[in-house]
Amino acid sequence: MLDSLLQRIRIVLVNTTHPGNIGGAARAMKNMGLSQLYLVEPREYPADKAVWRAAGAQDVLENAIVVETLDEAVAECGLVVGTSARERRIPWPLLTPRECGERAMVEAQHHDVAIVFGREDRGLTNEELQKCNYHVHIPANPEYSALNLATAVQVLCYEMRVAWLTAKEGQLPHFDDWDQPPADHKALELYFDHLQQTLETLSFIEPGNPRQTMTRLRRLYSRIRLDEMELSILRGVLTSVQNYIYHTDNRIKALEKEQDGE
Numbered sequence: 386m387l388d389s390l391l392q393r394i395r396i397v398l399v400n401t402t403h404p405g406n407i408g409g410a411a412r413a414m415k416n417m418g419l420s421q422l423y424l425v426e427p428r429e430y431p432a433d434k435a436v437w438r439a440a441g442a443q444d445v446l447e448n449a450i451v452v453e454t455l456d457e458a459v460a461e462c463g464l465v466v467g468t469s470a471r472e473r474r475i476p477w478p479l480l481t482p483r484e485c486g487e488r489a490m491v492e493a494q495h496h497d498v499a500i501v502f503g504r505e506d507r508g509l510t511n512e513e514l515q516k517c518n519y520h521v522h523i524p525a526n527p528e529y530s531a532l533n534l535a536t537a538v539q540v541l542c543y544e545m546r547v548a549w550l551t552a553k554e555g556q557l558p559h560f561d562d563w564d565q566p567p568a569d570h571k572a573l574e575l576y577f578d579h580l581q582q583t584l585e586t587l588s589f590i591e592p593g594n595p596r597q598t599m600t601r602l603r604r605l606y607s608r609i610r611l612d613e614m615e616l617s618i619l620r621g622v623l624t625s626v627q628n629y630i631y632h633t634d635n636r637i638k639a640l641e642k643e644q645d646g647e
């Protein structure tokens with residue numbers, strides 16, 4: 386069981402430009418005992434440069450899964466952590482790299498975990514970062530804080546390994562004792578769509594223009610880490626609200642028809 390924990394942690398690289406970084410990330414992963422690599426729309430892949438940089442980690446490259454969206458890459462994960470080279474406008478629940486390793490190791494006992502890395506030139510978009518439960522920042526020199534992508538992967542995979550070695554010594558902190566599994570990423574995204582639709586129907590937010598409201602709500606739910614049961618209750622509440630609106634609308638239409646007929 387313990388031996389497989391590192392295999393439940395996937396490294397997700399979003400829109401990587403340089404294939405050498407993909408190879409470098411594969412090598413960094415294998416050195417630390419990880420193997421699950423997901424590539425979201427890599428610019429140039431497969432590529433010889435990736436193979437060269439991977440050196441002895443070609444198996445990790447060969448097994449890498451290429452997908453079109455971040456949502457696909459993390460769909461069934463119960464914990465998604467986004468990496469960021471700098472502070473963002475809206476602060477998010479933040480982990481240090483060490484805490485990230487511990488949390489990933491603790492949660493990997495129960496579900497798949499994803500650590501998401503951004504593009505070489507612009508990192509992850511705000512929208513992508515808002516899909517994550519936590520953010521992690523490697524506390525580098527603030528005057529020059531962006532590490533090379535494969536190097537950042539190395540630092541975080543090392544922290545996963547340190548946490549794993551600690552776990553092997555029986556020092557692993559226990560996962561908070563909870564009666565329900567956390568909602569996975571896919572279920573959460575469906576909920577956010579449903580919530581946005583309902584708030585639009587209620588005119589609480591403008592259709593197609595949620596401004597910061599959805600961001601704030603995403604952050605609220607990220608802090609709480611909804612479990613499957615709580616999420617299904619919330620989905621039920623939204624469905625009831627939508628049904629109520631639908632029936633009220635129909636009653637009003639029927640009344641108007643009646644009045645027109647008089």
Ligand code: SAH
Binds near residue numbers: 507530
């Ligand atoms: N100019 C970009 C830098 C991206 S660096 C920006 O401002 O965001 C490429 C990727 O490497 C980042 O998206 C992140 O995944 C990782 N990375 C680089 N430096 C990091 C740091 N200090 N902490 C955490 N991740 C980092």
